[in-house]
Amino acid sequence: MAKFKSFIxxxxxxxxxxxxxxxxxxxxxxxxLVFGGVFSTKNSAKSTTLDSYISQMEHKIVSxxxxxxxxxxxxxxxxxxxxxxxxxxxxxxxxxxxxxxxTVVLVKGEPLVIKTLPPNILGVVIVAEGAxxxxxxxxxxxxxxxxxxxxxSKVQVFTHKS
Numbered sequence: 001m002a003k004f005k006s007f008i009x010x011x012x013x014x015x016x017x018x019x020x021x022x023x024x025x026x027x028x029x030x031x032x033l034v035f036g037g038v039f040s041t042k043n044s045a046k047s048t049t050l051d052s053y054i055s056q057m058e059h060k061i062v063s064x065x066x067x068x069x070x071x072x073x074x075x076x077x078x079x080x081x082x083x084x085x086x087x088x089x090x091x092x093x094x095x096x097x098x099x100x101x102x103t104v105v106l107v108k109g110e111p112l113v114i115k116t117l118p119p120n121i122l123g124v125v126i127v128a129e130g131a132x133x134x135x136x137x138x139x140x141x142x143x144x145x146x147x148x149x150x151x152x153s154k155v156q157v158f159t160h161k162s
Contacts, residue, residue, distance in 0.1 A: 053118060054078050057148065064143050065128060070136045072129030073160050078148075080119040087115040121150050129160040 058076045089105040089112040105112040130136045144155045
């Protein structure tokens with residue numbers, strides 16, 4: 001206990017100790033903020049994968065629509081749910097009374113994912129040169145409906161400003 005009291009006395013005798021303590025606490029806060037993000041990479045990886053999927057679909061639509069005769073410059077934006085749907089593996093067991101129970105199959109404590117479904121598309125907006133022509137507009141909508149398997153009511157096409 002005497003060593004502890006002498007240690008505290010030495011610390012109190014240091015000039016401007018408050019500045020040193022504040023600096024150390026500041027460094028701890030910065031370290032927590034910087035290294036705290038390291039542990040959340042799982043969620044950011046999922047977000048990156050989802051963003052990558054949507055970006056690929058937007059580029060695919062642009063490349064197809066730009067090749068429609070009468071179309072020029074094209075921009076596409078896809079609105080979607082913020083998640084992908086996962087389909088899990090189930091194990092069915094028959095009980096002695098004739099009923100069935102289903103339980104999720106676990107591998108190393110995690111549910112076994114057999115399929116990941118893409119996010120639900122809420123809407124698609126396309127701005128294209130040549131979309132003032134009703135036939136071109138209809139063709140653009142057909143392309144999007146076919147590529148994304150969405151209802152035509154979710155697709156809006158606008159004329160690109162000149």
